[in-house]
Structure formats: C-alpha cells, structure tokens
Amino acid sequence: MNADTSPPNPTPGPLRGEVAIPLTEALAMAQSLQRDGFLGEAESVYRQIVARKPNQPEALHFLGVLLSQTGRRDEGVELILAALELKPNYVDAFSNLGHVLQELGHLEEAEEAYRHAIKLDPDFADAHLNLSALLYECGKYEESLKHSQRAMEIAPMQSQAHVIAGEAFAKEGRHAEAAEAYMRAMERNLFHAGVHEKMGISLLRMGRTAEAIDIYQRWISLDPDNPRPHHHLAACTGIGVPARASNEYIREVFNRFAATFDERLTALQYSAPALVVESVGAELGEPQAQYAVLDAGCGTGLCGAGIRPFAKRLTGVDLSSKMLAKAEERKLYDELIESELTEYLLRSPQSFDVIISADTLIYFGELRSVMTAAAAALRPQGRFVFTLEKVESADAPDGFRLESHGRYAHSMEYIRNVIEQAGLKPGEITEIFVRTERREPVKGLLAVGRKP
Ligand SMILES: C[S@@+](CC[C@H](N)C(=O)[O-])C[C@H]1O[C@@H](n2cnc3c(N)ncnc32)[C@H](O)[C@@H]1O
Structure with a gap:
C-alpha cells in the first residue's frame, strides 16, 4: 500500500x-x-x-x-x-x-x-505490482506475469515484482525462469522475506540440489538464528535430519501462515479434516456428543466443525499461538492449549476417548515417541485417527523421509509397526489424497490405532 x-x-x-x-x-x-x-x-x-x-x-x-x-x-x-x-x-x-x-x-x-x-x-508501477499479486492469488499466472514484468520495466530495482514473477513461473512449472526471477530479486534485496526458500524449492524441482544447498547455506549466513534454512538444508543433504521439525521451525512457519491458512488450504482442496471425521464416524458410529476428544495439532480448527458433534468436551493443542487464535474465533473448542504435542500428551494420561490429528504428524519423522504418548493419553477402547503423507518403503529405509519441501513422508509398514509397538491395534491404513500441490494430488495415508 x-x-x-x-x-x-x-x-x-x-x-x-x-x-x-x-x-x-x-x-x-x-x-x-x-x-x-x-x-x-x-x-x-x-x-x-x-x-x-x-x-x-x-x-x-x-x-x-x-x-x-x-x-x-x-x-x-x-x-x-x-x-x-x-x-x-x-x-x-x-x-x-x-x-x-x-x-x-x-x-x-x-x-x-x-x-x-x-x-x-499506465506507468504506475505500484498498480501493476498490486494487480500482478492479485492475479497470482486468483490463479491467473500468465496475466499476473504480464503485470509483474511491466512493473519490473518501470521500476527495475524493486524486488517484489521479481518475486511475484518467480512465483507465477513456478506455478506454471517454469522453474528455470522462476529461479532466474528469484535471483534478480535477491540481487536487489538480499533480505527479501521468503525468497531463498522459494529459490531453493525451484532449484530442487529441477534436480539442482547442489545449488539449492548453496542457497540455504547463504541464507543461514544471513540469518543464522532462523530455523527455516536449517530445516531445509537438512532435507536437502540428509545430514542432521531432526527426529521431528523443531518447535522454532513450526512456530516460525505457522505463525506466519495463520492469517491465510484456511484460504490457501481451501484452494488446494484440502481433505484431511473431512476424512479424519469420516473415519471417526466409521469407527464409533453416530455422534452423540459423548466423547472427550483431542484435536492434536488443531491449527486454525479446520477439524472443529466436523468433530464437535462427537465431543462432550473438545480440546485443541498446537504450538502456534497464531493458529490457535484463529481456532478460538470458531468458538467450537472447550479448551485450546499452546504446547508441543508429545509433551502435552505425556501430561494427559488416560484423558481422551478420541484423538484426531490431521496433517500434523507430517512434521514428525520418528513417530514412536508421539504414538506412545498418544496411546497413554487414550482411555480404554479409545481411538487415535491421523493422516500422514506417503512414501514407498523402498524409498525410505528408515520408514520415513524428510522431503525437500520440509515435510516428512512415511511408509505404510513403518506406521503399522509404530502403532503396534505403542500397544495399539492398527486398523486398516488407507491411501488418500490430502490436497493438491502444483495441481498434482498429494498422496497420503489415513490410519487408526485402537486402544484395547
Ligand atoms: C498443516 S497444519 C494442520 C492443522 C489442522 N489439523 C488442520 O487439519 O487444518 C499442522 C499444525 O500442526 C502444528 N504442529 C506441528 N508440529 C507440532 C508439534 N510438535 N506440537 C504441536 N503442534 C504442532 C502446527 O503448528 C500446525 O498448526
């Protein structure tokens, strides 16, 4: 403005x-x-x-x-x-x-x-820039590019037009042009928020891993305390991959994302909340507001409306205060708690009949600790229903892999083992489409652990 x-x-x-x-x-x-x-x-x-x-x-x-x-x-x-x-x-x-x-x-x-x-x-650069950002948000990438390019011609030293152009190129799958646009943005403003991350992802999409590593290292040297480049660097190199995304990384990503999360996820045809709720219904029958329910990693509360009819008491837990503030606005939860999930579960033995977790364990690699804590927090006959992203076991010898976009994917075999080792009985693990990414469906898994 x-x-x-x-x-x-x-x-x-x-x-x-x-x-x-x-x-x-x-x-x-x-x-x-x-x-x-x-x-x-x-x-x-x-x-x-x-x-x-x-x-x-x-x-x-x-x-x-x-x-x-x-x-x-x-x-x-x-x-x-x-x-x-x-x-x-x-x-x-x-x-x-x-x-x-x-x-x-x-x-x-x-x-x-x-x-x-x-x-x-016609030479008003700000209006071209604003229009290009709007058209980008509306998915009109070709038209957005016309206006970001015009803004660049009028005000070539302004970095934002180059970033928007990079994003539009990336959406069109033109990653080489996207990387060039991000590079031009960096030449104009090295500290432009998010540009290193976007550049790294475009480079990785082209298989230019060494250059992506270089970008993340440069980002670390500019902003050593920022958890994001460290996380992405680990994903690229496979060195120092954390057992789960750090609390700092999660807060940094989701506090920034909270304002636009619902809108973005709707545009990506996000289906995890509906699938989780459907699975709870299939497990437990008609909702009669009869259960103590935990929404683990509740975010902005997208599961809230669907799960509320099952809940006598509905608790949400999340690390991101800004996501929780959005969940609060829905007025569906009896209690919203800002806490790391495993720590919260360990503090809550035998407290819940149902624990759901949509699209949250994708920020965990190793699942044993959180699964054991969830099993302990369930009452007898309780259910833990959750989604993950899928990787074939052949591609993930450890059972999970940190992907270049910063989320973890898990193999079906690993999930089944982890559920059993936590003392739960695994239900059927089904393949789902979680959402789209670059217009392609993201393959996920929906799993249930039943407490005896
Ligand atoms: C992709 S969002 C999904 C939110 C919600 N379940 C939904 O389906 O819309 C993932 C959420 O998990 C939270 N999260 C990730 N790791 C966490 C952890 N270790 N402890 C608590 N919350 C965590 C994030 O803050 C974020 O709000």
Whole structure:
C-alpha cells in the first residue's frame, strides 16, 4: 500500500486545536508519523485536518489507508471513495482502494480499481505490482506475469515484482525462469522475506540440489538464528535430519501462515479434516456428543466443525499461538492449549476417548515417541485417527523421509509397526489424497490405532 504519494495541494492556515501549523505541513507530518508506525498519532493529525477541511482528498485518502492498516477496512474504503469523489483522477487512491478491497476479499472490485489506476497512469508501477499479486492469488499466472514484468520495466530495482514473477513461473512449472526471477530479486534485496526458500524449492524441482544447498547455506549466513534454512538444508543433504521439525521451525512457519491458512488450504482442496471425521464416524458410529476428544495439532480448527458433534468436551493443542487464535474465533473448542504435542500428551494420561490429528504428524519423522504418548493419553477402547503423507518403503529405509519441501513422508509398514509397538491395534491404513500441490494430488495415508 502506498501512503507516500504526490504532494498535497497547499492549503495555508492553521489547524484548530493542538496542531496549529499550516495544513500542508500537518499533512506531511501525519504521513511521516504513519510511515514510521506512529499510527495513533498520525490518525489524530489526519482527523484534525479533516475536521478543519473536510474536502481535502489527500487527508481523506491517507486516513482511509491508515484505518485499513489498523483493521477498520470498511471505514477505510468509505474514506478513500470520498477522496476519489473529490479527485477522480487520483491514481494512488485507486491503487490503495484496490489493496483494501483485496484484503476485504472483494477481488473483482479490487481488480477493477487497479485496472482503473493503470488506465489513468499506465506507468504506475505500484498498480501493476498490486494487480500482478492479485492475479497470482486468483490463479491467473500468465496475466499476473504480464503485470509483474511491466512493473519490473518501470521500476527495475524493486524486488517484489521479481518475486511475484518467480512465483507465477513456478506455478506454471517454469522453474528455470522462476529461479532466474528469484535471483534478480535477491540481487536487489538480499533480505527479501521468503525468497531463498522459494529459490531453493525451484532449484530442487529441477534436480539442482547442489545449488539449492548453496542457497540455504547463504541464507543461514544471513540469518543464522532462523530455523527455516536449517530445516531445509537438512532435507536437502540428509545430514542432521531432526527426529521431528523443531518447535522454532513450526512456530516460525505457522505463525506466519495463520492469517491465510484456511484460504490457501481451501484452494488446494484440502481433505484431511473431512476424512479424519469420516473415519471417526466409521469407527464409533453416530455422534452423540459423548466423547472427550483431542484435536492434536488443531491449527486454525479446520477439524472443529466436523468433530464437535462427537465431543462432550473438545480440546485443541498446537504450538502456534497464531493458529490457535484463529481456532478460538470458531468458538467450537472447550479448551485450546499452546504446547508441543508429545509433551502435552505425556501430561494427559488416560484423558481422551478420541484423538484426531490431521496433517500434523507430517512434521514428525520418528513417530514412536508421539504414538506412545498418544496411546497413554487414550482411555480404554479409545481411538487415535491421523493422516500422514506417503512414501514407498523402498524409498525410505528408515520408514520415513524428510522431503525437500520440509515435510516428512512415511511408509505404510513403518506406521503399522509404530502403532503396534505403542500397544495399539492398527486398523486398516488407507491411501488418500490430502490436497493438491502444483495441481498434482498429494498422496497420503489415513490410519487408526485402537486402544484395547
Ligand atoms: C498443516 S497444519 C494442520 C492443522 C489442522 N489439523 C488442520 O487439519 O487444518 C499442522 C499444525 O500442526 C502444528 N504442529 C506441528 N508440529 C507440532 C508439534 N510438535 N506440537 C504441536 N503442534 C504442532 C502446527 O503448528 C500446525 O498448526
């Protein structure tokens, strides 16, 4: 979003109240406060300007942007529209209007606003960039590329357009071009968030493992305390593969992912929650709110609605506070606990009739510890129902493998052994499609362990 636009119309005269300075200076001051993150102070100055001069389009626009930044998007849109009434050729306002509408999920209107900004000023790089990001989110990769490339021509030193282009190329399976685009982004901004990870994954898709290793090592040297490159490097080299993804890695990945998780997973036709709930029904019959249920690695609570009818009491546990905050919004859980899963299970002997875990044990390689802890946390006749990603035993002599994307895959034989060794009786382990990835279905496994 761009709050730093063309200079406002000079309008001399002091403001009422606290800010007794000329209006242009007040506006510049508010913008500077807004840029530096002093949003409360900036809002107060904008409001004084608007009180003094209600028809000042820049103040209305910037105040609208600020309200949107602070979660008051509907009000923000109204103010930006008011600014546009007063100044119909206000290009920045159209671009920012598109951004807020996009955040509100009004994608068609957002696209229209960006396109209008581009019509008014075909060389407005921000509008091309915003439009390319929107089209990418809508899965229109070819069209997205047109606008990211135009943004690059206009503002070649801006790294974001190169990243969006890289992502669109990657979605189209054009990994060499994706890697080139990410490289250009890195040349412009070495610290661009996520670019090393995306680059590494594109290189691995082309089998260029040595280059991916080099990228992850460079990322480690830039950001040594970040758990993500260490995890990916282990996946690439097979050296130092952890028994499960570290708590730091999980928090880092899912705290960032929480805001868009549901939307993204829906787009990927994510089916694990429905399959887990269906399996609980097949195991235990009609739901009558009769069980103490644990949703292990509950995330944003996508299993909540399906499993709630079975639950007398529904508990969710997860490492990511931001995922848990999303789960809380659903108002389906009696209790949500921020904890590492195995540790929580060990603290909860004989506490649950049903434990479900959708798409969470894929962050565990070695499953013995968590399975033993789950078995101990189940009451007699209890069920542990969970999903995993599948690898053939021939490709994973240890029974599991850390894949280049950072998740673990397990073999059917390993899962069956682990269930038995934990003192549970394995039910049938079935092949499922968990979700799509790059338009291909991801093969998974649905398993049940029954406590005698
Ligand atoms: C892919 S999400 C799945 C969430 C949810 N079960 C669903 O189906 O939408 C995986 C979740 O597992 C959590 N997780 C991964 N490892 C964990 C661990 N060791 N302890 C607790 N939570 C963990 C993550 O924080 C994340 O919310």
